[in-house]
Amino acid sequence: MLKLALFFLVVSLIxxxxxxxxxxxxxxxxxxxxxxxxxxxxxxxxxxVILSARSLFN
Known part of the structure; x- marks a missing residue:
């Protein structure tokens, strides 16, 4: 998704x-x-990820 944002940024600049x-x-x-x-x-x-890792260690 960041690649698409970068693409639109380049299109905007051009x-x-x-x-x-x-x-x-x-x-x-x-x-x-x-x-x-x-x-x-x-x-x-x-x-x-943080919440699932926390539940794994309990």
């Missing part, structure tokens, strides 16, 4: 260089959304 500000804004927004979804998924998985 579109901004060539003057396509609408495409650049949409791509930057998508990159931002995907980045935060990836961070949220990471935190959820991290919490699940």
């Amino acid at each position: 579109a901004g260089i060539f003057g396509f500000t609408g495409i650049s804004a949409v791509s930057a927004g998508m990159a931002k959304i995907l980045f935060f979804i990836a961070i949220l998924a990471f935190v959820i998985v991290l919490l699940l």
Whole structure:
């Protein structure tokens, strides 16, 4: 998912260089959304791993 966010970021930068500000804004927004979804998924998985490891050692 982070690769897709990076792709949208690159598309946004390239579109901004060539003057396509609408495409650049949409791509930057998508990159931002995907980045935060990836961070949220990471935190959820991290919490699940910590909780399952804690139950294994009890």
